[in-house]
Amino acid sequence: MNFAQVLVNSLITASELGIIAVGLTLTFSLLKFANFAHVETAVAGAYLAWTLNVRLGLNFAVSIAAAVLVMGLAGVVIDRLVFRIFRNADDVAPMIASLGLAIAIRYSMQAIFGPRFLRYDFGIAPGMRIVGAFVTRQQVWILGIVLLAIVGFHILLQYTTIGKAMRATSTNPELAQASGVNTEWVIAWVWFLGTAFAALGGALVAWDTQLVPELGFNLVIPVFCVVLIGGVGSVYGALLGALVVGLAVNFGVAVNFAPLANLIGGADWVSSLRIPADYKPAIVYLAVVLILLLRPSGFMRRELA
Amino acid sequence: MPILDQPPKFGRRSLLKLTGAACLTTAMPLPTVAAAQTTEPVKIGVIIGLTGSAAVAGNDSYRAMQLGAEEVNEAGGVLGRPIKLIVEDDEGRPKSGVEAANKLADVDKVAACIGAYQSSIALPVGRLLNEKGVVWVTDATTNDLKTVGPYLFNVAGIAEQAVALVDFVKADKAGAKKLTGIFQNNPIGQDRAKVSEKRAKELGLEWIPALLYQPGATDFRTELQQVVNAGADAILTDIYDSDAPIIQRQLVELGMGDFSNTYSYNPGAYGTLEPNLIEGIKGLNYITGGIRAEAFNKKFLEKFGHIYTDAWGGPPFYDAVWIVATAINLANGLDRKKIRDAMWPAAYHYLGVSGNGDKGFNKWGMQASDQYEKLAYKAGKMVPLSKGPENIVVFRYSDDQGTPLSHAPSEEQNQQLYPGYKP
Amino acid sequence: MTALLQVRGLHCAYGADEIIHGVDIEVSPGEIVTILGPNGCxxxxxxxxxxxxVRATRGEIYFRDRELRQLRxxxxxxxxxxxxxxxxxxxxxxxxxxxxxxGGYRLRRSERNAAMARMLALFPLLAERRSQLAGTLSGGERQVLAMARALIMSPCLLFLDEPSAGLSPLRAHEVFQHIRDIAATGTAIVIVEQDVQRALAISNRAYVLVTGQVVMQGPAASIATDERIGRAYLGAKMRGPVSKPPPLTPIAPA
Structure with a gap:
């Protein structure tokens, strides 16, 4: 096992899942429902960035920034049109609405962009070698952008008035309203940021890999697992959860468990014992089960803190 | 007032009585509903991946079927009626395929069904349509297909192809001792792994457990490194067209871009990729040859503006439409069992555009022989490994499975072939 | 003196269940009003x-002569x-x-800072621990923080729901001391309280609410000494100063 390489792979998986999961958990923390359309907005953001960059010839960075901004605003509009009417309902109605929305977005993407895979216009070449690991230029960028986004979000959440209002509203919406906080405005901000993060994550995944309409289908389970591990509604928990999932799936398939098995068995009865790669999704579930057994509500408390 | 100034008035009811009486008196049968519908098209169901993991091949396959249907109709159709394809998207997912089969069989009441480029869909759909007694023609290739039932037919490729690829590797790469593979984690991938391992061991080669990757995922880095660094001298692959770009990209980015030891069951899947992602990949490709194939390619290009990317995803389905149409005519009606039994003579006497053109079915309803070509990617293009006849690999089952039948097996034979089958 | 808050014929409901059946309440500037009643009233x-x-289905709520029912x-x-x-x-x-x-979310930054400084000066307890998480405070400290948070906007009317709930008698005493101080600055206060005696001791007036209706109202001192209230509605033994209370105004149930 090339430790450095597996670590790099884990970090990339973690950063891509993490940025999408942060957006999901953010909307959950305020609105207390699981938004299944979240990962589909990530895919929509990736398609939008692709359209701006490849079809309309805009600069790549500008395309990503514009897509993130537009999708953020789209998130606010979606809330007004779809989710606002459920504000005082239980959590099942908006969840079902989000499932419908997810299907609508996925099939719209498919209808507009076709079933074929798309790629941003960058050549593919071997990565740079950094301490024995191959790392591509875009992966370095992705790690940097995700780090920057997370730090920026942390600052916004901890030090700005709107960030404090988000945290206050997430813990005690009634008291926030009684304090004069315009919670609808705060919710609009949460949708903007949540969907913008989704779009950023989607664009980065597509940049690092490729863009197909089913991308959301393959992201939805890992992203929800990340959120579960971190503690539903906890932004910092989601980052931790992403790291756990990233490390678990990559080291899970890379590690040779034979020495461990021999230790337990007391003899050299096996030379190679690996988890087959087709069990990768199972590793994610296993991580969720183990962590929820140890900490039934995930790593962090379910509030924006 | 002259009596004939106005025509006599009849109500609808009295008109009906009148015709009824007329029929009675002349002993003519009343016009029946069936007779009134004689120009209604005969429906043929299509289940194919227009979206999903094999969408490129799926769309080309559907185009080929449309071409076939058009030609059948130009030639006079079946039973004096035109045929009409009713297409359902399987989305590359077995569940969608099965739902589509249910709908086509029960709601549309199709005469037969054609489709499924992927074995993962061909198998469950085949099981369902056999229960319902609807002819199901696919070009997927996995050993399990033949055991499904007498309503399942295969018009391309045979599972022994897996054996031939291992043989090809041994002949092509002198001194190769260890083999491994990268296959989809689905029935066909698992079947490939099993057959390849068995054949490798028969030839005295070592087999390292294959990577069964998760179709549709976006991150294969760690598992690709595992399989490439496992020390195999050759890697056998079967990767569908939507997974190929990302797998090849990640191999290149991780410094594993030397593909001279990669051998593919399905090299057509790499057809649309940049040269540096595929240079040196070798494989066995299903080929269509001969003058009929040339004519088909020309028609396809004229009609759709491009040529299909994968010989599996097109020509066999064109043949399937013609064989089904011929079978319906031979059955002289829409009795599904009669259509099934007519499939054998229809295929036996038909010369196709796919493979070597011989579409005859063996007792299992599988094509008895087929042909492949040894290929390699050079500068982004798939080229034959050599020019001579040694480049063509013809498969034929060694036992009586290699014999095409001109007539359907009897029901007694079917019961022996398929233990669970009830006529 | 015109009333600060005027509630007239208020009905309200959770879904289909009406909880309040036509209540009239008035609060004048600077006074402390207690709303008493058994659990679930x-x-x-x-x-x-x-x-x-909670949605008001009928009736009027006027605050400083402004109808509130349409406001969020x-x-x-x-x-x-x-x-x-x-x-x-x-x-x-x-x-x-x-x-x-x-608490000062709606204020401009400079005003907010000034108001915060004022609150921290008023409650030295909070000033010492300004960067401590509220969740780590004791119940009494949290009550103080909650009042400070509510006061930062200098409201003219403050609602306190069970301010002594879960507090030791000593802490409760401190909290009521604070309430009296706040009222002294001119803020009208409405207290909903189970600790009847303590609340009445600092209140000007009181309403007794039973199953969603006001059954009695009057000066706090009168209610504090009225035997009927203790027996019938509050389930608590009434003690307190036996002075000459002004007469009560009993209200017949509607």
């Missing part, structure tokens, strides 16, 4: 409907109505300073 519902959290809770708060709910009265994962900041 609708005290908290009444307060929440005045604040806008945020807008009502902005008019100068403060609220300290029972128990969940702080933002636990936020620091003390952040809790106060949220």
């Amino acid at each position: 609708g005290k908290t519902t009444l307060v929440k409907s005045i604040l806008g959290f 809770p945020t807008e009502r708060a902005a008019l100068g109505i403060g609220y300290v709910p029972q128990l969940l009265n702080t933002f636990k994962p936020l620091t003390i300073a952040e809790n106060l900041e949220i």
Whole structure:
């Protein structure tokens, strides 16, 4: 096992899942429902960035920034049109609405962009070698952008008035309203940021890999697992959860468990014992089960803190 | 007032009585509903991946079927009626395929069904349509297909192809001792792994457990490194067209871009990729040859503006439409069992555009022989490994499975072939 | 003196269940009013409907001569109505300073800073621990923080729901001391309280609410000594100063 390489792979998986999961958990923390359309907005953001960059010839960075901004605003509009009417309902109605929305977005993407895979216009070449690991230029960028986004979000959440209002509203919406906080405005901000993060994550995944309409289908389970591990509604928990999932799936398939098995068995009865790669999704579930057994509500408390 | 100034008035009811009486008196049968519908098209169901993991091949396959249907109709159709394809998207997912089969069989009441480029869909759909007694023609290739039932037919490729690829590797790469593979984690991938391992061991080669990757995922880095660094001298692959770009990209980015030891069951899947992602990949490709194939390619290009990317995803389905149409005519009606039994003579006497053109079915309803070509990617293009006849690999089952039948097996034979089958 | 808050014929409901059946209440500037009643009589519902959290189905709510029923809770708060709910009265994962900041959310930055400084001076306990999380405070400290958070906007009317709930007698005493101090600055206060004696001791007037209706109202001192109230509605033994109370105004149930 090339430790450095597996670590790099884990970090990339973690950063891509993490940025999408942060957006999901953010909307959950305020609105207390699981938004299944979240990962589909990530895919929509990736398609939008692709359209701006490849079809309309805009600069790549500008395309990503514009897509993130537009999708953020789209998130606010979606809330007004779809989710606002459920504000005082239980959590099942908006969840079902989000499932419908997810299907609508996925099939719209498919209808507009076709079933074929798309790629941003960058050549593919071997990565740079950094301490024995191959790392591509875009992966370095992705790690940097995700780090920057997370730090920026942390600052916004901890030090700005709107960030404090988000945290206050997430813990005690009634008291926030009684304090004069315009919670609808705060919710609009949460949708903007949540969907913008989704779009950023989607664009980065597509940049690092490729863009197909089913991308959301393959992201939805890992992203929800990340959120579960971190503690539903906890932004910092989601980052931790992403790291756990990233490390678990990559080291899970890379590690040779034979020495461990021999230790337990007391003899050299096996030379190679690996988890087959087709069990990768199972590793994610296993991580969720183990962590929820140890900490039934995930790593962090379910509030924006 | 002259009596004939106005025509006599009849109500609808009295008109009906009148015709009824007329029929009675002349002993003519009343016009029946069936007779009134004689120009209604005969429906043929299509289940194919227009979206999903094999969408490129799926769309080309559907185009080929449309071409076939058009030609059948130009030639006079079946039973004096035109045929009409009713297409359902399987989305590359077995569940969608099965739902589509249910709908086509029960709601549309199709005469037969054609489709499924992927074995993962061909198998469950085949099981369902056999229960319902609807002819199901696919070009997927996995050993399990033949055991499904007498309503399942295969018009391309045979599972022994897996054996031939291992043989090809041994002949092509002198001194190769260890083999491994990268296959989809689905029935066909698992079947490939099993057959390849068995054949490798028969030839005295070592087999390292294959990577069964998760179709549709976006991150294969760690598992690709595992399989490439496992020390195999050759890697056998079967990767569908939507997974190929990302797998090849990640191999290149991780410094594993030397593909001279990669051998593919399905090299057509790499057809649309940049040269540096595929240079040196070798494989066995299903080929269509001969003058009929040339004519088909020309028609396809004229009609759709491009040529299909994968010989599996097109020509066999064109043949399937013609064989089904011929079978319906031979059955002289829409009795599904009669259509099934007519499939054998229809295929036996038909010369196709796919493979070597011989579409005859063996007792299992599988094509008895087929042909492949040894290929390699050079500068982004798939080229034959050599020019001579040694480049063509013809498969034929060694036992009586290699014999095409001109007539359907009897029901007694079917019961022996398929233990669970009830006529 | 015109009333600060006037509630007339208020009905409110949770879904289909009507909880408040036609209540009239008045609060004048600077006075302390206690709403008494047994558990489940609708005290908290009444307060929440005045604040806008529970839908009022009929009746009028006037605050400084403005009809509130069409306004959202945020807008009502902005008019100068403060609220300290029972128990969940702080933002636990936020620091003390952040809790106060949220209290002054609608103020401009400079005004907010000034108001925060004023509150920290008023409650030295909070000043010492301004960067401590509210969730780590004791119940009494949280009550103090909650009042400070509500006062930062200088409301003219403050609702306190069970301010002594879960507190030791000593802490409760301190909290009531603070309430008296706040009222002294001119803020009218409405207290919903189970600790009847303590609340009445600092109140000017009181309403007795039973199953969603006001059954009695009058000066706090009179109610404190009225035997009927203790027996019939509050289930508590009434003690207290036996002075000459002014006459009560009993209200026949509607």
